[in-house]
Amino acid sequence: MNLHQQTIAKPVSLSGVGLHSGKKVNMTIHPAPDNHGIKFKRTDLPDSPHINAHFNMIVDTSLATVIGYNGFIVSTIEHLMATFSGLSIDNALVELDAYEVPVMDGSSNPFTFILQEAGIIKQNTPRYYFVIKEPIEHADNGKSVSVYPYNKFKISYTIDFEHPLIKKQYFSLEVSNQTFASEIAMARTFCFLNEVELMKKFGLAMGGSLENAVVIDDQDIINREGLRCSDEFVRHKLLDCIGDFSLLGLPILGHVILEKSGHAFNHAFIKKFFSKKDSWETRTIQDLKPLPAFQPKSLAI
Numbered sequence: 504m505n506l507h508q509q510t511i512a513k514p515v516s517l518s519g520v521g522l523h524s525g526k527k528v529n530m531t532i533h534p535a536p537d538n539h540g541i542k543f544k545r546t547d548l549p550d551s552p553h554i555n556a557h558f559n560m561i562v563d564t565s566l567a568t569v570i571g572y573n574g575f576i577v578s579t580i581e582h583l584m585a586t587f588s589g590l591s592i593d594n595a596l597v598e599l600d601a602y603e604v605p606v607m608d609g610s611s612n613p614f615t616f617i618l619q620e621a622g623i624i625k626q627n628t629p630r631y632y633f634v635i636k637e638p639i640e641h642a643d644n645g646k647s648v649s650v651y652p653y654n655k656f657k658i659s660y661t662i663d664f665e666h667p668l669i670k671k672q673y674f675s676l677e678v679s680n681q682t683f684a685s686e687i688a689m690a691r692t693f694c695f696l697n698e699v700e701l702m703k704k705f706g707l708a709m710g711g712s713l714e715n716a717v718v719i720d721d722q723d724i725i726n727r728e729g730l731r732c733s734d735e736f737v738r739h740k741l742l743d744c745i746g747d748f749s750l751l752g753l754p755i756l757g758h759v760i761l762e763k764s765g766h767a768f769n770h771a772f773i774k775k776f777f778s779k780k781d782s783w784e785t786r787t788i789q790d791l792k793p794l795p796a797f798q799p800k801s802l803a804i
Contacts (some may be wrong), residue, residue: 506629507630509626513622514621517613523567524709524773529600539592540593550670552573557752585743589688590680622625631786633754634658639779655677656679659676660674689735691717693716696720
């Protein structure tokens, strides 16, 4: 946990293709001042408009997290946002010359590498956190997202797919700069072959390939290199969750527990989170009071 906000020491750039657009995009990430937050800038549009990476800017969660404002969008931001959050980078300006963040290899590894290479520096302003005081729970149709009081940021995720290679997987982690880089950043997005074929018929996933996703048919993984770890599927879901929760605008001190959730359900929970203002407060680490011990009945921690 950090006492102060952080940014990067110097600008860094990379290029790739958009997962859904298939278009080449050049991206440069710049340092930003205290209290700037994460903002995206579309340099390909007149006047190069900006948009804040915040939950109230979300316009679509069907296949990726898309933010939009005043007629323009920035799409597929979740892996980059997860990297900012996982590395505790609070302030940055992301310039893009297209509407979609490059997918790279389908994980957060390329973003993690380039941001660590840039250097992460401490700023002067204290870092505020959402401190969870009471449980907040949201469940529907077998899916659930909950958050409970906890002195750090912890995520426990369960997925359950009717596929012999995935089935039920569980992963739990206290998220820090170190654990994100070593345990989560490498996990790639995954999809089923029949879904890819359908999406491409509708002009989606045009940049998708075996170079940037784990693709599964009825029985097997198509990628020749296989998985990076046996539970890469659930680790990637946890990566997505970090990216989605970063759109709260402040980091969380709490234990987030998810079952069978995805982007849309995560964002539904975030809306509920802001409707339960008595269940959390914003504090700096220096002002943090001891939190009550809490053991969710549904999960042994």
